[in-house]
Amino acid sequence: xxxxxxxxxxxxxxxxxxxAFWCNxxxxxxxxxxxxxxxxxxxKLLIQFQNNGVVDDSQLPKDRFSAERLKGVDSTLKIxxxxxxDSAVYLCASSPRTGGRLNTEAFFGQGTRLTVV
Amino acid sequence: AQSVTQLGSHVSVSEGAxxxxxxxxxxxxxxxxxxxxxxxxxxxxxxLKYTTGATLVKGINGFEAEFKKSETSFxxxxxxxxxxxxxxxxxxxxxxxxxxxxxxxxxxxxxxQP
Numbered sequence: 061x062x063x064x065x066x067x068x069x070x071x072x073x074x075x076x077x078x079x080a081f082w083c084n085x086x087x088x089x090x091x092x093x094x095x096x097x098x099x100x101x102x103x104k105l106l107i108q109f110q111n112n113g114v115v116d117d118s119q120l121p122k123d124r125f126s127a128e129r130l131k132g133v134d135s136t137l138k139i140x141x142x143x144x145x146d147s148a149v150y151l152c153a154s155s156p157r158t159g160g161r162l163n164t165e166a167f168f169g170q171g172t173r174l175t176v177v
Numbered sequence: 178a179q180s181v182t183q184l185g186s187h188v189s190v191s192e193g194a195x196x197x198x199x200x201x202x203x204x205x206x207x208x209x210x211x212x213x214x215x216x217x218x219x220x221x222x223x224x225l226k227y228t229t230g231a232t233l234v235k236g237i238n239g240f241e242a243e244f245k246k247s248e249t250s251f252x253x254x255x256x257x258x259x260x261x262x263x264x265x266x267x268x269x270x271x272x273x274x275x276x277x278x279x280x281x282x283x284x285x286x287x288x289x290q291p
Contacts, residue, residue, distance in 0.1 A: 064220070093278060102181075102267050102281030103221070116278060151220060155277065166279060168213075168220035 062086065064169035066152050072175045078140035081172045085133070085154030091115075092129055093166060094137050095151040103151055109135065142176045149173050181270050183282035191290050196240075196255040198285045200268030203249065209271040210251040211279065212242055216264045224266075227251065238262070263289045 065084040073079050085092050090111050095103035108115040111132035129135040139146055153166040184199040202208055209228045213221040225236025232244040242253045265286050269279040
């Protein structure tokens, strides 16, 4: 079974530029998450999708961050314009579905390391 | 509100020694609890999880954790450390709201000395 795919692995941009990250979840997984992991901290949820609908985006800085999951499969996370404090690893994860005591595990991609200079 | 506290941002043990990584949670409802491991430049890999049933949970690579409701703890242990265990370990919690998003602790970096 193929895992969660993310690209690019690394990205360096100047502040005020824009950047986009791509995620392809595990086939058949209805739920997709984007997390931000700042150096020395645990991952923090940015947005959660169930199929192509947003379940939770309460911690997404909507003035500069946007995300979409067209057709309920792949997802793109965009930052425009970037700030220095956006330097972090952006992790995508997927899980089979929400609800029920089983299938609670989230599977993570390798992440995209963003450096804003 | 739910939160996770990991005591000790860095833990160093000798190869062959006991590994103990501490995690305490706060939750108003019975949580689901997880330990994930992160190797350098990698994503997170699930070590073990507690959702219901037996409070002592065994995971991969010889790790185990015990859910203690009275202490609101879910500490991770391994009887004998191996050099390959050196990594960052994250405790995480899900409150049964149906959304299933993980809330992570700040992580503990485990060093294993030869």
